[in-house]
Amino acid sequence: MSAGVATAPRAADSIFRQNLRNFAGNRLAVASAVVVLLFVLIAVFAPLIAPHNPNETDLFLRLQPPAWLPGGDWSYPLGCDALGRDILSRIIYGTRISIFIGAAVILVATTIGILAGLAAGYLRGWVDVVISRVVDILLGFPYLIFAIGLMAMMGPGLLNIILALAYKEWVIPCRVVRGETLATRELEYVEAARALGASRGHIMMREILPNILSPVIVVSTIRMAHVIILEASLSFLGLGVQPPTASWGSMVADGRAFMLEAWWVSTFPGLAILLLVLAINVASQGLRDAFDPRFQE
Amino acid sequence: MSETLLSVRDLRTVFETRAGMVRAVDGVDVEVRRGECLGVVGESGSGKSVTFASVMGLVRSPGRVEGGEIVFDGRDLRALNPRQMRAVRGRDIAMTMQDALTALNPALTVGEQLAEVLEAHDDTLDARGGGRARAIRERSVEMLGLVGIPSADKRLGQYPHEFSGGMRQRIMIAIALACRPKLLIADEPTTALDVTIQAQVLELISDIRRKLQMSVVLITHDLGIVAEHCDRVMVMYAGQVVEEGPTAQVIGAPRHPYTRGLLGSIPRLSLRGQPIRPIEGQVPDLIDLPPQCRFYSRCSERVDACLKPIAMREAAPGHRARCIHVAEQQP
Numbered sequence: 001m002s003a004g005v006a007t008a009p010r011a012a013d014s015i016f017r018q019n020l021r022n023f024a025g026n027r028l029a030v031a032s033a034v035v036v037l038l039f040v041l042i043a044v045f046a047p048l049i050a051p052h053n054p055n056e057t058d059l060f061l062r063l064q065p066p067a068w069l070p071g072g073d074w075s076y077p078l079g080c081d082a083l084g085r086d087i088l089s090r091i092i093y094g095t096r097i098s099i100f101i102g103a104a105v106i107l108v109a110t111t112i113g114i115l116a117g118l119a120a121g122y123l124r125g126w127v128d129v130v131i132s133r134v135v136d137i138l139l140g141f142p143y144l145i146f147a148i149g150l151m152a153m154m155g156p157g158l159l160n161i162i163l164a165l166a167y168k169e170w171v172i173p174c175r176v177v178r179g180e181t182l183a184t185r186e187l188e189y190v191e192a193a194r195a196l197g198a199s200r201g202h203i204m205m206r207e208i209l210p211n212i213l214s215p216v217i218v219v220s221t222i223r224m225a226h227v228i229i230l231e232a233s234l235s236f237l238g239l240g241v242q243p244p245t246a247s248w249g250s251m252v253a254d255g256r257a258f259m260l261e262a263w264w265v266s267t268f269p270g271l272a273i274l275l276l277v278l279a280i281n282v283a284s285q286g287l288r289d290a291f292d293p294r295f296q297e
Numbered sequence: 298m299s300e301t302l303l304s305v306r307d308l309r310t311v312f313e314t315r316a317g318m319v320r321a322v323d324g325v326d327v328e329v330r331r332g333e334c335l336g337v338v339g340e341s342g343s344g345k346s347v348t349f350a351s352v353m354g355l356v357r358s359p360g361r362v363e364g365g366e367i368v369f370d371g372r373d374l375r376a377l378n379p380r381q382m383r384a385v386r387g388r389d390i391a392m393t394m395q396d397a398l399t400a401l402n403p404a405l406t407v408g409e410q411l412a413e414v415l416e417a418h419d420d421t422l423d424a425r426g427g428g429r430a431r432a433i434r435e436r437s438v439e440m441l442g443l444v445g446i447p448s449a450d451k452r453l454g455q456y457p458h459e460f461s462g463g464m465r466q467r468i469m470i471a472i473a474l475a476c477r478p479k480l481l482i483a484d485e486p487t488t489a490l491d492v493t494i495q496a497q498v499l500e501l502i503s504d505i506r507r508k509l510q511m512s513v514v515l516i517t518h519d520l521g522i523v524a525e526h527c528d529r530v531m532v533m534y535a536g537q538v539v540e541e542g543p544t545a546q547v548i549g550a551p552r553h554p555y556t557r558g559l560l561g562s563i564p565r566l567s568l569r570g571q572p573i574r575p576i577e578g579q580v581p582d583l584i585d586l587p588p589q590c591r592f593y594s595r596c597s598e599r600v601d602a603c604l605k606p607i608a609m610r611e612a613a614p615g616h617r618a619r620c621i622h623v624a625e626q627q628p
Binding site for chain 1: 353355358383384385386387388391392393394395396399400401402403404405413414417418469472473
């Protein structure tokens with residue numbers, strides 16, 4: 001009876017893997033992903049790559065120009081800052097701060113956002129009202145001013161920066177997850193799971209979450225670039241990582257006073273921020289194009 | 298053990314909307330005997346799906362079950378708490394959805410989806426030797442084999458999009474039957490399928506019903522399917538049962554004008570050249586219904602007495618209809 005409808009089994013291939021293949025076809029996005037990966041490697045292996053101790057000062061090297069300018073020296077390729085610290089080494093160590101804070105904030109915010117969004121979208125009722133109102137209120141604050149206020153209250157420190165940024169960042173994935181959940185909960189397979197006696201937790205985590213993960217991943221990567229800029233902004237304002245720890249934002253701030261006579265102090269960390277944020281943005285655009293069916297031809 | 302598996306008395310389910318109270322199910326009685334197949338027919342919005350969603354406790358806000366009694370296998374389902382009700386769903390009563398193409402989770406493999414039901418409901422699996430995971434896998438293969446999916450062992454690792462429509466419907470039936478429920482509610486199981494596949498799926502359900510000795514409620518709007526597969530049939534209109542009885546009697550000698558209308562609107566080869574006779578008019582708005590016969594505005598045999606509420610009347614033993622003309626033998 002069944003032979004007529006049987007089709008030959010093909011190799012199992014999930015939608016996720018198909019999307020990855022789409023992504024691999026986008027050369028610019030892959031190149032950007034490679035750049036991001038390079039930054040990650042630099043962050044991980046900073047002590048092996050950096051030519052000097054990033055915090056070692058030498059006043060004889062004060063504001064030494066980059067190697068290719070008159071007075072430069074190839075053992076300090078990008079020159080030195082006002083305290084005679086090697087700028088290249090500080091940029092390499094600063095990568096750690098940017099990527100670590102960016103990843104940590106996104107991880108915390110996405111976790112909270114997924115849980116809150118699922119609860120709001122699936123349970124509805126007063127849970128939805130409370131979560132959605134909190135989201136609306138948080139969206140009403142300018143991000144940086146909100147973070148500055150929190151940092152002023154909590155004091156500086158790595159953990160506090162992560163918290164200050166995650167406090168508001170979670171509303172972004174939360175809104176995405178809530179919207180997707182509202183659409184997904186009405187689908188037949190969710191109803192079918194209910195009809196088979198699945199619990200609410202099971203439906204949220206097993207039936208709905210795997211199906212809405214793609215847009216969440218895409219949004220989270222796009223937001224990571226924003227978080228890196230925010231961390232740099234906080235550090236620029238002196239509210240971020242405390243000296244002497246190298247952070248791109250505080251390095252830009254260090255060079256403000258000598259912009260005219262020693263442009264390299266601010267410029268190179270600024271370029272590092274630009275390059276990493278640009279690479280993350282282009283790579284996440286590629287991810288979005290690959291994972292969101294609305295962008296596929 | 299009584300002969301009745303599911304007994305619903307005077308079920309009333311309402312939906313509160315901005316426009317008013319929609320009485321989607323209004324005083325419905327259902328009886329399903331052990332091992333029988335009950336057909337439930339009616340057009341869209343007649344309350345057939347909502348009736349059985351109410352039985353399973355699946356009616357969601359803004360809807361709620363307002364009153365009535367639902368007794369399944371000697372237990373009052375309305376008295377159960379949500380946790381007990383979840384244990385009944387899937388294990389004792391299972392339901393297959395209208396559209397198999399969307400009723401399987403696209404992000405999980407078929408094997409995972411089968412395993413989840415077994416994991417949640419089957420307590421006998423622990424007792425078997427060889428580890429729980431292997432027992433679940435064996436059972437999954439067995440279920441896919443039962444619904445006629447070849448090389449089931451290999452196909453457990455595949456995703457729903459790798460199966461054809463008919464195969465997905467079979468998989469959904471396999472998932473529904475995984476825990477050997479006593480009652481299977483099949484909500485329009487063939488609406489989304491090709492005609493040839495429809496016949497196979499219905500044959501499969503009948504087959505498994507005999508093999509596992511379970512009861513089946515077949516919700517459909519196709520009287521042809523009912524005639525072929527059901528022992529008894531229940532016709533619903535505007536939230537009420539208008540006729541019920543043994544299939545042969547209801548289809549051979551329908552006593553309610555609506556049932557006759559349904560039968561008359563089926564295209565037949567024997568009546569070639571003659572126009573199909575559709576039922577004139579619209580289903581009444583279920584908000585603020587007047588107390589009269591619900592079919593009044595569309596009925597060709599209405600009389601003044603139909604303006605009062607009409608009760609179910611016996612036409613023959615086991616055959617009842619909600620019409621005052623029941624006693625008269627109509628053509």
